[in-house]
Amino acid sequence: MTENPKPVLSEDPNAGLAAPIMDLMAAGVIAVIALWMLAESLRLSVPGAITTAPGLLPFITSASLLIMAVILGANALARRRVADAKSDRIELPADFRRTLFLGAILVVYLLGLQFLPVEAAITIASVRFVIGAFEVTTLVVLTAILRFYWQAALWACFAVTFGWLAFLSVVFRTVFQVPLP
């Protein structure tokens, strides 16, 4: 007789059991991180007593994380034994490829911000406006993202990006004096 599953209140409804193979993969990655941090915390120097060693809490944290990873992995293995092939496969969101593409664009965006050597200034009505890598890269990348995901006309994507960028640039660079990349 199956016990009637009583829903448990959770702040994050998505959190919970994944497919056993996915939990096993996650346990593996977490165990590697824990082992790495465990080894690194042992390598840290101990200037005073062992009780005040800089690596003490990182060591305890890594060790307990390793135990948690082992429990997660062991439970995933136990679930794999009874799970059928259909419920034990990697589940990816339906739009995963579109997300990967977005991730790639974001990497390109940050590379542009980091390496594009742009620095110019224009003065309109005695107010100095700075144009840097942020303005140039954001204009190009945001227009591209809008064109791909919003699918509006290119001029509309460009106009929206330009207006938003001008607003952000003026508010942060000129009004709040916050430096931008």
Next chain:
Amino acid sequence: MIDAFLHVLSPTLLLVSLGGVVLGIIWGALPGLSTTMAMMLLIGLSSGLSLDVALAFMLGVYNGSSFGGAVSAVLINIPGTPDSIPTMLEGYPLAKQGKGGEALGLAITASFLGNWVGILLLVACMPVILAIALNFKSWEMFLLAVIGISICGTMSSGSLPLKGWITGWLGMLAAFVGYDAIHGVARFTYDVPALYDGISYVAILIGMFGLTEVMRSLPEQGGSPLPEKIGRTTPSIGILLRYMPSAFRSGLIGMITGAIPGAGANIAAFLAYDIGRRRAKPEEKAKWGKGSYEGIVCAEVANNANMGGSILPTLTLGIPGSAPAAALMAALQMKNVVLGPTVEVDQPGLVAVIYALLIVANIMTWFAALALIKPCVKLFMLPRELLLTLIIPICVIGAYAVRNEMSDVWVMLGAAFIGYAFHIFRFPPAPVVLGVILAPLADENFRRALLLFDNKGFDFFAQQYVGHALVLIVFAVFIEGMLRERRTRKIAAEVAR
């Protein structure tokens, strides 16, 4: 307190608070944009503001977006924020009956009442908690940090606390990077200068709660439906008076859940809704699920009272009660404001200013919400893809503005990828917040406590009664979590068979 009110009633702070409230309501009303996301983005952006202005703006946004989720929940059957799902269950059927305006009016007034319950209980409980907390020394502070992270893990991950604890522990490990506070030894820096000051937790929070949400929601296809006729938005005080006992019970539930780290507005709203349905009179019970005013009152009062509750441990113990409260704490830390038992001594007047700002924001939310319902409806016509794309440069600015370092922007992107992986592998991201924020506190106090216990003998250790009680709580949290987890696995195994 009067001084604080006079200070807050200055035109600048009133205007900033109103701006925050308006932005918060609009933000909360737009599906896919959560309160947590708004607060995380504001951490970096508040770096250019003075302390008072930053507080007024953030508390305004927090207040406004706590209500804003109800607008889309009632009108288009899509919860603007996750805590407005119970409101949606009751509000949308009412909207279909042509009573959408009435339902929203009731939600506004219930939110207003919920905030008052939260604020009053906050004011009443603060001196008591502070008096207790002032007796906490290093050992107790360390244990409190551990309790905060582990309870957050339990509450975030519901049926599977292990996953919540794992993400909390990963957050702690990330916070250990950089020079340690006692000996000045560089930990896990690998001679990379950008790591000497540690990993910016603001960048982690913006990445994990801002950019991850963009990565999750932007590629999804499909838009929001447009609402039907709303009808007149009336404040519905008469209906609220009819459900006063339910409102006060829900306010108390919201406040208590808010004070528990990790248990935020979502749990508050669902718990109050569930208890409300069980305790409803038979004639009222028949309406639940088909458009119950009492259901809206329970959910809205609870998720708004939750705000006062989550601010209580944040101010008194330095342990955030929820992810938005953690963002508030992070913004204050950037201004060298350390929250905890000595907050009244270190920052005289700050707590009173926070009370005053909460009250002002609450009153403004009531008026602004009534005025903004119809313009908000027009915003539903804006494509979600457009809105989410425009958030990307705000994430970049927020991460960069803290230390003017591009490395922080890369950390934010890395955190966004990890946050997305958490989503796929069904790990909760909220405990990471507690982990990165509380790890330095735990580390410093743990070693200080061990130094204090050194050579003092067993008698000294045995006399740490508060500490022992806290150790018992730590054990209780883990044992309860493990039992819950065992139950979940057993059920999953039986279902698989």
